[in-house]
Amino acid sequence: MPELPEVFVVSKFLKKEAKGQTIEDIVVRYSKMMDESMRKKLIGQTINDIETHGKYLIFKLTDYDLISHLRMEGKYYVSDPDVINKHDHVIFYLTDKVLKYNDVRKFGTFDLREKSQTYKIPPLSKLAKEPFEIDLDTFYAAIKKRRSPIKTILLNQGIIAGIGNIYADEILFQAKIHPLKIANTLTKKQAQTIIASSIDILTRAIKKGGTTIFSFKSDEEVGWFTQDLMVHTKANEPCKICQTKIGKIKVNGRSTYFCSHCQRM
DNA sequence: CCCGTGCCCTGGCGGC
């Protein structure tokens, strides 16, 4: 499931494939994904650039910004125009190629904004800064007034942007903090450690994804692979640091993996 | 404002 590193890698792919191309036509195969008024506005627009903010992709067009969220399984790929795959929902006919948005679960979203409104209304108006830019005092102030588990806080895009369920577990493991630790009991030092671990893990994941970018296809995963993970999906396996069995619990309905010895309340 | 729950979706898998 795409988190900040995967979205960043996708944006690199899109810059390579779609930057400078004009949208000549669009075929929408699942109407809830994109309505007709959006489709009409997009036709004739040139893709001048692709930016990212957290898990969002932002296509910078001639007159609008197109905000794309991949959610769990959304992906973009370029392929033979004659081949339509089962979960291709939006097909962009560009100047000299066909770009497809494929999404098995249909959870992905498209939002079109006037350029002046992009960051003024949802979804981007509510988005916090990414770990790379976030200010420690701001982050710590947000934490101090929350009574939820820290895991829940890391998934809150309005507090810190770009972290999803997989990297949240990995970040807390590296920071040696228990996922159920209540946010407002953290010290400023621990908040700082969380930010540092976030930057470290996201950066390493981006580098990892970057190695597969040139062979990117719809059915290839980007980002971290299972052997890079320390705790996520490792239930009952020995912790790579202390050999304690990795535990699995639910935090706010999300599967959460942790080491009860390395990560303290 | 904060916090928890249910919903959107499909495919894969365990159980029988």
Place this chain on the structure above:
DNA sequence: TGCCGCCAGGGCACGG
């Protein structure tokens, strides 16, 4: 072999 129920999860609406 097939069917059923559950699980995966990001963001949002909605209730307390």
